Amino acid sequence: MATLAGAGTRTRVVLGVVALVAVAAAAVTIGTTGPTATRTPSLPLALASATAAPLGTLGPPSPAPPSIGPVVSLMPTPSPPPALPPCPSETEHFPAGYAAYHTYAELCRAVVAAAAAHPDIARLTSIGISWQGRQIFAMEISAHLADGTHPPGVLFDGGTHGLEHLSVEMPLAIMGWLLDGYGKDATVTRLVQTRAIFLVFDVNPDGAAFDIAGGRFHEWRKNHQPNADGTIGTDLNRNYDDHWGCCGLVSAKPGSSYYRGGAPFSALETQAMRDFVERQVFGGHQEIRAAVAFHTSGRLILWPYGYTRTAIPDDMTAGDHAVLVALAKHMAKLNGYIAEQASSLYVDSGTARDWYFGEQGIYAFTVELGTGTYQRSSVIASETARNRAAVLYLIEMAGCPSKAIETSAASCG
Ligand SMILES: [Zn+2]
Structure with missing residues (x-):
C-alpha cells in the first residue's frame, strides 16, 4: 500500500464525513440546471480552505494504521442517491x-439506460454539478452494491480536458465490457x-460541450468557470x-489554457472529484487502490510524479515506485503503449x-489515448478495444497492487 501520512489520513477521514454532509445538503439542488453566472462554490469555505493546506503541513509520514480485518463499512449506510x-x-x-x-x-x-438495464451491478449517481449546471456522472459497477462491503476499488475517469473527446469514450467502453460481459465472460x-x-x-462536461459549440471544434481545454479578469476557465x-501551481507546464494567468x-x-468539477474520491475512505483506508485518468493523445502510460x-x-x-513502474510497464505490454x-x-x-x-495513496496513471487530439469516429472502436486487456489487468491488480512486483500475495492478506 502506498504511504499515507498518518495525520493527513485522519484529517481526510474527518473531512470525508464533513464532505458527506455537505454533499447531502447540496443534493437537494441536484435538479438545478442551466447557466448560473452567480453560482457559488457548493462546499463551505471552511472545508475548501482546510483541504487547501499545503502538503508540508501534514507532517512526516507515520506508519499506516493497523488493518481492520474484513472490509466492512464503519460508516452509516448511505440513503439511496437522489433521483437524477x-x-x-x-x-x-x-x-x-x-x-x-x-x-x-x-x-x-447511454449511462442512464445502461444502469437501468443492470440494476444489480450498476449504480449511476451524479457526483456534482458543473459550473453550467451539467451533471458529472459516476457509475459504480460491482456485485456488492447493496451488501455494505467495500471490495477493492479501481477508478477510471475521462473528459478532464474538453477537447479530448476520445477520453470520454474510454470509460463508456469499459462500462460496456463489464455490463455486457457479466455472466458471460468468466474474467469479467x-x-x-x-x-x-x-x-x-x-x-468536464462544460468544456466538452463548448468545444463543439456551433458544430465545429474550438480546441477548448478548460472548464467554463469565469475568472475575475473576464477570461473563462480553469x-x-x-x-x-x-x-x-509549483512547476512545469502550469500558469497563474487566468487567460492561459493551463490556468491553475x-x-x-x-x-x-475538481471539488466533485475530490469529494467523490474521499468518500471512498472507510475505516481510515482508501478503498480505491488503482486509477487511470484518460486523456489524449500519444499512446502513453504515465506514472507519478509529474511535478518533478x-x-x-x-x-x-x-516500494511504491517499483509497483507503479511494474503496473505501467505491464499495461504497456498489453496495449502497445509506451510507459x-x-x-x-x-x-x-x-x-x-x-x-x-x-494525497490518496492510489496507484494512479495518466493514459494518453490515440494518436491525435481530434480523431474521427472510425477510430473509437479500435482505440478503445486495444486497451481492454490493460484495463482488465489493472482491475485485477487492484485487489493487491504489490503483486506486480512480488511472487506472493502475502502482503495483501
Ligand atoms: Zn488532457
Whole structure:
C-alpha cells in the first residue's frame, strides 16, 4: 500500500464525513440546471480552505494504521442517491465525421439506460454539478452494491480536458465490457464479483460541450468557470491540491489554457472529484487502490510524479515506485503503449494523477489515448478495444497492487 501520512489520513477521514454532509445538503439542488453566472462554490469555505493546506503541513509520514480485518463499512449506510433529473434535449452536435462521439445528452442517455438495464451491478449517481449546471456522472459497477462491503476499488475517469473527446469514450467502453460481459465472460464476471469499479465518464462536461459549440471544434481545454479578469476557465488538471501551481507546464494567468485556478480545488468539477474520491475512505483506508485518468493523445502510460523529474522524491517510497513502474510497464505490454514517468513528457503540477497517488495513496496513471487530439469516429472502436486487456489487468491488480512486483500475495492478506 502506498504511504499515507498518518495525520493527513485522519484529517481526510474527518473531512470525508464533513464532505458527506455537505454533499447531502447540496443534493437537494441536484435538479438545478442551466447557466448560473452567480453560482457559488457548493462546499463551505471552511472545508475548501482546510483541504487547501499545503502538503508540508501534514507532517512526516507515520506508519499506516493497523488493518481492520474484513472490509466492512464503519460508516452509516448511505440513503439511496437522489433521483437524477431527466437527460436534456440535444443542444450540440459534433462536426461531420465525428458523429459517433457522445454529446452530453447522448452520454446521459447511454449511462442512464445502461444502469437501468443492470440494476444489480450498476449504480449511476451524479457526483456534482458543473459550473453550467451539467451533471458529472459516476457509475459504480460491482456485485456488492447493496451488501455494505467495500471490495477493492479501481477508478477510471475521462473528459478532464474538453477537447479530448476520445477520453470520454474510454470509460463508456469499459462500462460496456463489464455490463455486457457479466455472466458471460468468466474474467469479467469474476472481476465484477470481487471489485468495485468506478467510472467517471466526463469530468468536464462544460468544456466538452463548448468545444463543439456551433458544430465545429474550438480546441477548448478548460472548464467554463469565469475568472475575475473576464477570461473563462480553469485547467482542471492543474487544479488538484498536490504541488498546486509549483512547476512545469502550469500558469497563474487566468487567460492561459493551463490556468491553475485561483486556489487548489477552486473548480466545481475538481471539488466533485475530490469529494467523490474521499468518500471512498472507510475505516481510515482508501478503498480505491488503482486509477487511470484518460486523456489524449500519444499512446502513453504515465506514472507519478509529474511535478518533478526525480524518480523517487521524498513523498514516494521505493516500494511504491517499483509497483507503479511494474503496473505501467505491464499495461504497456498489453496495449502497445509506451510507459514512462509523467515528467518525462513534461513537468506539470496539480494533476489528478499526482493527487490520487500523493494525497490518496492510489496507484494512479495518466493514459494518453490515440494518436491525435481530434480523431474521427472510425477510430473509437479500435482505440478503445486495444486497451481492454490493460484495463482488465489493472482491475485485477487492484485487489493487491504489490503483486506486480512480488511472487506472493502475502502482503495483501
Ligand atoms: Zn488532457
